[in-house]
Amino acid sequence: MDIPADLTIQGLKDKLSTDYPNLKQSMQSVLITINREYAFDEAVVPPxxxxxxxxxxxVDKLSICNLPTFQPSIPSPNPKLT
Incomplete structure (x- = not known):
């Protein structure tokens, strides 16, 4: 993909949202990396x-309230405290 030299991550998200309208909603919460490091929206994409x-x-589409909760069973190091 050819992109301008000073394009930011936000600019990339905007471009993809415009070029591929069905991705617009996903671009609001997608995580992006540059050279395998997470990048913030204001980061400039290097050549x-x-x-x-x-x-x-x-999970973004689920109600967190309906998810089951799990509590691990961790033995107490001091049995007198239980």
Whole structure:
């Protein structure tokens, strides 16, 4: 993909949202890496960079209140405290 030299991550998200309208909602919460390091929206994409995109988790669409909770069973180091 050819991009301008001073394009930021936010600019990349905007470009992808415009070029691929079905991605617009995903661009609001996608995680992006530049050369395998997480990048904030204001980061500038350097020339020949490797860009990674991690889509939003399906959990975003679920109600967190309905998820089961798990409590690990951890033995007490001092049995007298239990």
């Amino acid at each position: 020949n960079a490797e860009i990674g995109m991690f889509p939003p988790s399906p």
